[in-house]
Amino acid sequence: MKEISLLEVTDKVADLLVSINQRLPARVERLLSRARNQETVVLARHYLEVILKNLKVSRRLHLPLCQDTGMVTVLAECGQEIRFRADPAGSLTGAINEGVAIATRQGYLRSSVVEPLSHINTGNNTPAVVHFSLVPGDRLKLTVMAKGFGSENASSLAMLTPASGWPGIEDFVLETVRKTGPNACPPLFLGIGIGGTSEQACFLAKVALTEIAIGRQPDHGLRKLEQQLKERINQSGIGAGGFGGPHTALDVRIKTYPTHIAGLPVAVAVSCWAHRVGQIEL
Amino acid sequence: MGRIFNRSYPLRFPVEETSLLSLKIGDPVAISGEIYVARDAAHQRMLAALQENRALPFPLENGLIYYMGPTPAPPGFVIGSCGPTTSSRMDKFTIPLLARGLRATMGKGRRSPAIASACRKYRAVYLATYGGCGAYLNRFVRECVLLAYPELGPEAIYRLKVREFPAIVVIDVTGRDFYAEREKRYNDSQRP
Numbered sequence: 001m002k003e004i005s006l007l008e009v010t011d012k013v014a015d016l017l018v019s020i021n022q023r024l025p026a027r028v029e030r031l032l033s034r035a036r037n038q039e040t041v042v043l044a045r046h047y048l049e050v051i052l053k054n055l056k057v058s059r060r061l062h063l064p065l066c067q068d069t070g071m072v073t074v075l076a077e078c079g080q081e082i083r084f085r086a087d088p089a090g091s092l093t094g095a096i097n098e099g100v101a102i103a104t105r106q107g108y109l110r111s112s113v114v115e116p117l118s119h120i121n122t123g124n125n126t127p128a129v130v131h132f133s134l135v136p137g138d139r140l141k142l143t144v145m146a147k148g149f150g151s152e153n154a155s156s157l158a159m160l161t162p163a164s165g166w167p168g169i170e171d172f173v174l175e176t177v178r179k180t181g182p183n184a185c186p187p188l189f190l191g192i193g194i195g196g197t198s199e200q201a202c203f204l205a206k207v208a209l210t211e212i213a214i215g216r217q218p219d220h221g222l223r224k225l226e227q228q229l230k231e232r233i234n235q236s237g238i239g240a241g242g243f244g245g246p247h248t249a250l251d252v253r254i255k256t257y258p259t260h261i262a263g264l265p266v267a268v269a270v271s272c273w274a275h276r277v278g279q280i281e282l
Numbered sequence: 283m284g285r286i287f288n289r290s291y292p293l294r295f296p297v298e299e300t301s302l303l304s305l306k307i308g309d310p311v312a313i314s315g316e317i318y319v320a321r322d323a324a325h326q327r328m329l330a331a332l333q334e335n336r337a338l339p340f341p342l343e344n345g346l347i348y349y350m351g352p353t354p355a356p357p358g359f360v361i362g363s364c365g366p367t368t369s370s371r372m373d374k375f376t377i378p379l380l381a382r383g384l385r386a387t388m389g390k391g392r393r394s395p396a397i398a399s400a401c402r403k404y405r406a407v408y409l410a411t412y413g414g415c416g417a418y419l420n421r422f423v424r425e426c427v428l429l430a431y432p433e434l435g436p437e438a439i440y441r442l443k444v445r446e447f448p449a450i451v452v453i454d455v456t457g458r459d460f461y462a463e464r465e466k467r468y469n470d471s472q473r474p
Binding site: 057067108112121184 | 350435467
């Protein structure tokens with residue numbers, strides 16, 4: 001049995017959220033600078049140059065790199081041998097939200113979260129969307145993603161029929177990308193969830209997105225399909241900033257789950273180039 | 283890419299009509315002067331004000347509205363991160379404003395065909411600036427004044443003084459639309 005202090009969770013979440021708003025994951029930055037080096041379309045290359053300059057300014061001035069500091073999603077992998085010490089936050093979810101509130105204040109993040117019908121702003125970007133899973137062991141791993149709604153609005157779910165198969169999936173992903181075009185701030189990162197139920201497909205798509213940023217080894221059997229999909233997307237002519245060229249998507253990650261004989265749920269989670277993800281382990 | 287900036291067209295707001303007429307889609311511009319910031323909730327209020335014949339919080343004539351909601355300014359800054367939001371959400375509010383003298387809008391992404399027609403009719407332009415680059419764009423803002431609807435928080439109306447703020451012409455005064463033309467070329471190329 002290991003004890004974890006909820007106060008420590010709050011502190012770590014707050015620090016991480018401030019820092020991911022000012023610094024992209026190394027892998028994301030690498031893919032962006034590779035795109036810049038390869039880009040030949042003048043305006044698209046210019047946009048990629050500005051993106052890389054923006055990352056420098058953000059780091060130097062400690063300003064959020066994008067004014068849409070997003071809504072926070074947290075994937076919490078909780079070791080089942082952990083005991084949480086009762087701190088003022090009361091619950092793990094409460095401790096995470098307290099961290100989000102502190103980061104909003106101390107990191108000068110925009111308060112972008114409102115009640116959906118009354119549009120009343122919660123004032124501190126809480127509540128985060130928190131997904132828990134219980135895992136063996138005594139570690140707590142939190143994957144924190146700050147996601148703007150320019151790209152979140154482009155995310156999409158389709159309940160395809162089993163007969164649609166892979167071609168149906170490809171068409172749906174391409175349609176999703178084309179529909180959003182320049183709006184979601186390409187170059188994009190795409191997480192694709194295939195199978196399960198409607199909510200499971202959406203969840204898998206989000207998990208796939210976080211794995212893109214962190215660079216976890218992809219499921220080998222799916223690598224070819226991911227490449228194929230990325231190539232088709234990059235022939236769409238949208239390109240960086242919608243200015244053309246081959247950099248519509250920089251990475252595509254697929255995750256699958258068994259599904260029902262009568263269905264084929266497919267979810268596409270779209271991230272803009274400013275794919276802000278970080279991880280902490282306690 | 284200093285090259286592209288050397289070719290940027292200087293624009294000063296409030297704008298003189300003639301300076302918009304020569305702009306073509308894909309042209310880079312550098313905006314100086316006073317511009318206004320408004321997004322979804324502020325637009326709803328402005329349109330309501332127009333319907334009830336109430337005055338707007340700022341003069342539309344020859345003006346520019348920037349679709350943006352900044353992060354709070356840290357100490358020592360005039361504004362925080364201040365990049366564009368998705369313009370298409372403002373499509374349904376824009377035409378009455380263009381009809382009353384607004385000459386430019388700025389944000390990111392596509393506009394509806396109706397906006398392109400209205401740009402032709404009212405000799406206005408739509409500009410896209412760099413999505414996600416709010417920290418970079420901070421350096422071009424010299425002053426930020428909260429003008430109206432403070433209760434809307436990040437969705438309030440601000441007046442900015444900017445110097446050589448960079449953007450790209452997406453819709454010009456002839457109604458040509460950079461993104462729509464690109465998409466049409468792509469769709470034509472896909473036809474057997």
